Amino acid sequence: MNEYSSKLLEKAVNELSRLPGIGKRTALRLALHLLKEDKQKVSGLAESLVKMRSEIRFCKRCNNISDTGYCEICSNLRRDENIVCVVEDTRDVLAIENTAQFSGLYHVLGGIINPIEGIGPNDLSVAPLIERIFNEDIKEIILALPPTVEGDTTGYYLYKLMKNLDITITTIARGVAVGNELEYTDEITLGRSILNRLPFENSNMR
Amino acid sequence: MNEYSSKLLEKAVNELSRLPGIGKRTALRLALHLLKEDKQKVSGLAESLVKMRSEIRFCKRCNNISDTGYCEICSNLRRDENIVCVVEDTRDVLAIENTAQFSGLYHVLGGIINPIEGIGPNDLSVAPLIERIFNEDIKEIILALPPTVEGDTTGYYLYKLMKNLDITITTIARGVAVGNELEYTDEITLGRSILNRLPFENSNMR
Numbered sequence: 414m415n416e417y418s419s420k421l422l423e424k425a426v427n428e429l430s431r432l433p434g435i436g437k438r439t440a441l442r443l444a445l446h447l448l449k450e451d452k453q454k455v456s457g458l459a460e461s462l463v464k465m466r467s468e469i470r471f472c473k474r475c476n477n478i479s480d481t482g483y484c485e486i487c488s489n490l491r492r493d494e495n496i497v498c499v500v501e502d503t504r505d506v507l508a509i510e511n512t513a514q515f516s517g518l519y520h521v522l523g524g525i526i527n528p529i530e531g532i533g534p535n536d537l538s539v540a541p542l543i544e545r546i547f548n549e550d551i552k553e554i555i556l557a558l559p560p561t562v563e564g565d566t567t568g569y570y571l572y573k574l575m576k577n578l579d580i581t582i583t584t585i586a587r588g589v590a591v592g593n594e595l596e597y598t599d600e601i602t603l604g605r606s607i608l609n610r611l612p613f614e615n616s617n618m619r
Numbered sequence: 620m621n622e623y624s625s626k627l628l629e630k631a632v633n634e635l636s637r638l639p640g641i642g643k644r645t646a647l648r649l650a651l652h653l654l655k656e657d658k659q660k661v662s663g664l665a666e667s668l669v670k671m672r673s674e675i676r677f678c679k680r681c682n683n684i685s686d687t688g689y690c691e692i693c694s695n696l697r698r699d700e701n702i703v704c705v706v707e708d709t710r711d712v713l714a715i716e717n718t719a720q721f722s723g724l725y726h727v728l729g730g731i732i733n734p735i736e737g738i739g740p741n742d743l744s745v746a747p748l749i750e751r752i753f754n755e756d757i758k759e760i761i762l763a764l765p766p767t768v769e770g771d772t773t774g775y776y777l778y779k780l781m782k783n784l785d786i787t788i789t790t791i792a793r794g795v796a797v798g799n800e801l802e803y804t805d806e807i808t809l810g811r812s813i814l815n816r817l818p819f820e821n822s823n824m825r
């Protein structure tokens with residue numbers, strides 16, 4: 414007997430369970446939910462995915478997702494063109510924009526170096542970043558990459574590539590999160606936050 | 620500025636986050652994953668959902684999902700037609716079939732009574748169940764509904780409807796799960812398992 418009593422259901426479950434973080438059980442729950450929905454709603458979901466995949470564009474300058482040739486941040490004349498924050502993907506741009514603490518531009522790599530998954534510098538928007546440094550008036554590059562082995566590797570790779578160019582290279586501070594108890598902070602983070610301690614007057618603890 | 624820097628991305632995120640258990644963050648993660656996938660894969664996913672929703676059929680006898688007029692279980696002459704197990708949806712059929720302990724037929728309600736969500740008996744396959752009792756040679760109905768207020772309500776409703784018909788009505792046993800510590804079992808379950816205790820020789824503890 415077919416495991417799901419229907420080949421159509423089985424196909425949908427298999428397709429859904431290829432999404433990251435969606436196992437067979439969740440996929441079945443989603444598929445059964447969609448079966449109860451109006452046909453129009455299911456078509457709406459399907460169309461929005463296909464349309465997004467086929468029509469989405471990337472900003473010609475920063476490689477962020479954009480419906481237009483240049484994204485809204487790159488088109489904004491009030492942003493500081495001297496500082497460029499390098500991030501993994503769009504989610505990081507959203508996260509940093511939400512802090513309202515950064516008024517420079519971004520450069521979206523579109524991933525990070527991950528030898529296990531076969532992602533190297535050529536799969537990322539690295540060459541366009543270097544081009545930007547030569548062609549634009551960039552004074553500082555902030556590396557805002559994830560605090561993982563892959564993120565550190567990517568950061569180190571970019572640092573080596575850019576260190577002889579006439580720019581300042583910084584990384585975002587890592588340390589004890591605001592509101593976290595010292596006791597529960599992992600040793601590496603706490604250790605780094607001691608090594609990278611700041612003069613109190615610069616620490617924004619007001 | 621548009622929250623997701625692209626209307627296409629925003630639409631896809633909104634559609635995905637309407638799925639049960641998928642919040643905005645997960646929806647964004649899924650959408651960005653799909654953006655990195657081949658166009659064909661995204662189309663494949665979308666098509667499988669639309670096709671499933673528009674072409675899926677339900678068994679004319681038990682209301683389970685089926686690609687044919689009668690499902691594989693109802694078409695199987697070796698199943699015991701005298702016992703029918705009433706369940707909420709296809710997932711429960713799969714779960715019970717996986718135990719290999721039941722050789723009767725099923726009846727899939729397609730949901731349970733839920734006044735808060737406005738789901739009443741007329742939204743479920745209740746009338747066809749009663750019809751089956753009159754037209755088929757059913758001797759026992761097993762109610763295998765979820766152990767929730769809604770499941771109990773549905774069970775009680777069906778019991779009232781069927782109690783004067785010439786059939787035995789049973790429910791699946793509720794009690795301490797195999798492998799669970801008594802200490803960590805909730806009071807209601809433990810209490811019920813004491814009230815519904817069995818003679819040891821009938822308890823399948825071999």
